[in-house]
Amino acid sequence: MPTLRIPAPLRSYTNGQSEVTVNGQTVEEALQDLLKKYPTLKPHLYNSNGGLRPFVNLFLGENNIKDLQGLGTPLKEEDRLLLIPSIAGGSEA
Amino acid sequence: MQTVVETQLQLSNPAAASLEAAVGNTPLLRLQRVTSRLSAKVQVLAKAEWFNPSGSVKDRPALNILRAAICDGGLAQGRRLLDSTSGNMGIAYATFGAAMGIPVTLALPANASPERIAILRALGAEIVLTDPSEGSDGALRVARRMAQEQPERYFYANQYDNPANWQAHYFGTGPEIVGQTQGKVTHFVAGLGTSGTLIGVGRYLRQYHPSIQLIAVQPDSPFHGLEGLKHIPSAIQPGIFDPDLSDRTIAVSTEAAYEMTRRLAREEGLFVGISSGAAAAAALQVAQELDEGVVVTIFPDAGYKYLSDKELWE
Numbered sequence: 001m002p003t004l005r006i007p008a009p010l011r012s013y014t015n016g017q018s019e020v021t022v023n024g025q026t027v028e029e030a031l032q033d034l035l036k037k038y039p040t041l042k043p044h045l046y047n048s049n050g051g052l053r054p055f056v057n058l059f060l061g062e063n064n065i066k067d068l069q070g071l072g073t074p075l076k077e078e079d080r081l082l083l084i085p086s087i088a089g090g091s092e093a
Numbered sequence: 094m095q096t097v098v099e100t101q102l103q104l105s106n107p108a109a110a111s112l113e114a115a116v117g118n119t120p121l122l123r124l125q126r127v128t129s130r131l132s133a134k135v136q137v138l139a140k141a142e143w144f145n146p147s148g149s150v151k152d153r154p155a156l157n158i159l160r161a162a163i164c165d166g167g168l169a170q171g172r173r174l175l176d177s178t179s180g181n182m183g184i185a186y187a188t189f190g191a192a193m194g195i196p197v198t199l200a201l202p203a204n205a206s207p208e209r210i211a212i213l214r215a216l217g218a219e220i221v222l223t224d225p226s227e228g229s230d231g232a233l234r235v236a237r238r239m240a241q242e243q244p245e246r247y248f249y250a251n252q253y254d255n256p257a258n259w260q261a262h263y264f265g266t267g268p269e270i271v272g273q274t275q276g277k278v279t280h281f282v283a284g285l286g287t288s289g290t291l292i293g294v295g296r297y298l299r300q301y302h303p304s305i306q307l308i309a310v311q312p313d314s315p316f317h318g319l320e321g322l323k324h325i326p327s328a329i330q331p332g333i334f335d336p337d338l339s340d341r342t343i344a345v346s347t348e349a350a351y352e353m354t355r356r357l358a359r360e361e362g363l364f365v366g367i368s369s370g371a372a373a374a375a376a377l378q379v380a381q382e383l384d385e386g387v388v389v390t391i392f393p394d395a396g397y398k399y400l401s402d403k404e405l406w407e
């Protein structure tokens with residue numbers, strides 16, 4: 001299953017876990033699974049319209065998913081997703 | 094044929110022509126249009142800190158920390174200045190380090206914007222990129238460890254705990270604000286990063302007039318996009334921070350700061366960074382509650398370093 005790396009400021013919402021294994025064929029499904037496990041994360045990642053908050057970035061390897069297929073980016077079993085705030089749109093993961 | 098005679102330009106005051114002399118004494122700008130719904134007797138003013146030579150408010154503490162370290166021998170024997178930073182402090186250290194011949198090493202989270210990393214490289218700083226998942230506290234821990242392991246190589250500037258940080262504002266920014274408002278400032282609003290700005294200016298203003306209100310600005314969540322600002326309750330507490338100094342803390346969401354950053358560009362012609370948007374949003378909230386007053390805030394930097402953040406400007 002893919003793993004999601006949780007940034008330090010959000011670990012108080014994941015029982016201190018820095019990595020969470022998630023189910024999902026796409027980034028969107030992986031995030032939904034993460035929220036099912038840790039529902040209190042939701043307002044930190046999503047806005048009230050259901051979109052990702054503007055500073056939330058997900059990196060698959062070196063690539064921001066915004067430069068891949070966005071939330072529809074497919075995930076493989078061994079993939080590792082990094083969740084990090086864009087300190088100002090940073091793209092060097 | 095005419096001969097060209099080379100002459101040496103004679104400066105009447107060589108010290109005044111230095112980069113160091115250009116730090117501080119920044120303009121205090123009055124917000125004109127985003128304030129249209131306020132009482133006519135309320136003014137909102139911002140210190141335009143991008144007028145500093147390296148482009149941010151951080152020139153003030155960086156220069157003061159460097160000077161203090163030179164005076165007390167911290168930078169003797171060719172030691173390198175080492176600190177953790179999310180960008181602006183690093184750019185300020187690298188700028189004055191280059192000008193003074195002091196080598197600089199910086200630990201910064203790898204998700205710092207590519208513009209910042211490129212500027213630091215251009216200025217010749219040595220950069221240690223730290224785990225982006227650990228944020229600015231991760232960079233701080235890396236710098237602390239490097240300093241412990243190689244005390245002969247590094248002078249650890251430690252902006253979070255170094256009193257020369259807030260003192261730069263106590264002796265500089267604070268008196269400038271009193272002078273530029275002819276002493277009429279009633280409220281001071283500043284974002285918290287290391288807290289140097291709020292603590293230094295705040296202490297000066299409190300002594301000048303105890304009734305001046307001090308307002309701290311923080312991200313509304315530990316996970317945020319407000320570059321330069323810290324969510325203090327969930328972060329490593331800066332040693333220079335004094336939680337009892339301010340009268341009030343206003344939490345600003347990244348979305349509200351983005352929105353205000355765009356308005357400042359489009360309605361005021363002020364192309365500033367995200368933390369300026371956060372400061373303006375909080376300053377306007379304070380101003381809205383007043384019948385009269387002079388609200389002063391700090392705009393730490395300009396918008397150039399945030400251009401890669403496409404969603405900010407859309």
Ligand SMILES: Cc1ncc(COP(=O)(O)O)c(C=O)c1O
Nearest residue numbers: 181286287288289290321368393
């Ligand atoms: C863009 C920006 N805004 C605000 C701040 C906060 O200033 P201070 O560290 O004095 O609290 C910083 C400091 O890093 C900054 O870089």
